[in-house]
Amino acid sequence: MKENSIRRAVREGRAALGTGLKEFASRGVPWIIEAAGFDYCAIDHEHGAFDMETIANMASWFQATNVSAIVRLHKSFAHLIPGIL
Secondary structure (H helix, E strand, C coil): CCCCHHHHHHHCCCCCCEEEECCCCCCCHHHHHHHCCCCEEEEECCCCCCCHHHHHHHHHHHHCCCCEEEEECCHHHHHHHHHHC
8 A cells, every 4th residue: 555645744754745736637747746746735626627537537646656645525525525535
């Protein structure tokens, strides 16, 4: 299983550095975010332009990097949390 980069940062005694994503869904984005030195990326479903299929694709793309993906869901989609986990 992939190591959680946020936990790794805390264990190393440093703050986890992250960014947010609202619009751009491309296979290359996770690699760019990793190259920039970020530990995590928050994928914004609440205010972003992503549907569930795009979020699933992005989560799998982030699996290939050392960046942890966090999904922020809109409150009306709380019933989808088990499926996303």
